Amino acid sequence: MNMEPINPCPHMKVWLSASLDGALSSLALWYTQWHVKHCPHCRAALAALRALRDSLRALPAAPDRSALTPDRWRMVEAAWAEAESRAG
C-alpha cells in the first residue's frame, strides 16, 4: 500500500470513496473518472483508498474459535423455546 499522504480535492473526497463501491450515479461516476484522469492528487488518492479498502477486506477474521460458548447456546435455545411458547 502506498504510504504517502494523500490530498484529494475537497469536493472529490466523498465521490472518490463511493466510486470504489460502485455507489455513484452515472453522471457522478463520469465526472469522477474525468476528474481523476486529469488530477494527479485525486488519482493518487483513489489508488491509495482502493488499496486501503482491499486491505480491509483482506483482514483475517478473528482467530478460529467457536462463536458462542456451549453455555451461551443453551441459554439461546432456552430463550428460543420460551419465545415459542409465548408465540403459541
Next chain:
Amino acid sequence: MLTREAFAQLLRSEELALARAARRLCRGDEDRAQDLMQDALVRAYESFLAGRFREGLNVRAWLLRILTNLYINEYHRRQKWDASVDLETLTAGGETGPPETHAAASDVPGTALLAATLEECLETALESLFDPLRLCVLLVDMEGLDYAEAAAALQVPIGTIRSRLSRARLQLHALLYEYARERGFVK
C-alpha cells in the same frame, strides 16, 4: 414458508459471521461480544416468530442489522453514543482530521507499535476511529453490506453512509501513514 427449525438452522449457519462482527464491534472484548451475539440470536428468533422476517431476505445483513442496533442501544445506555455529535466538525480537517477525531497512535490501548505488519496497524487504526465511522467500515468494507443495507442497520440515510465511509477511509489512511512514519518506513 420457513419452519422454525429451518430458521433456527439458518441462524446457526451464520454464527461465525455474527461472531466476527460482534468481536470487531466490541473491540475484542469477548464477554461483551458473547452477550451481543446471544442477544442478537434471541432477538432474531423473536422477530421471526413475530413474522418480521421475509423469506428471501439476506439473512446475514438482517442479522448484522439486529446486532448493530443492539450494539448502538447498548452504547446509548452507556451514554457514550452522542447522536448530536456533528461529524462535520469532528472531521473538519479533512483526511487528517483534527486531533480529537482519533487517538494518537501512541495512545491507542494495546498498540504494539513494534509490530510491523500492515494488518496490525490497520486493526489498530480501525479501533481508534470514532464509532459511527468505524461501524460503516465494519459493515461495508468488512462484512460486505451495500450502502442501503448499512443505512438500514445504522438507521441513517444512505448519504450519511457515503460521507462517513469517505471520512473513515481518509482517516484510516492518515493513521496508517502516521504509524508508518513513526516506524521509520516513510519520512
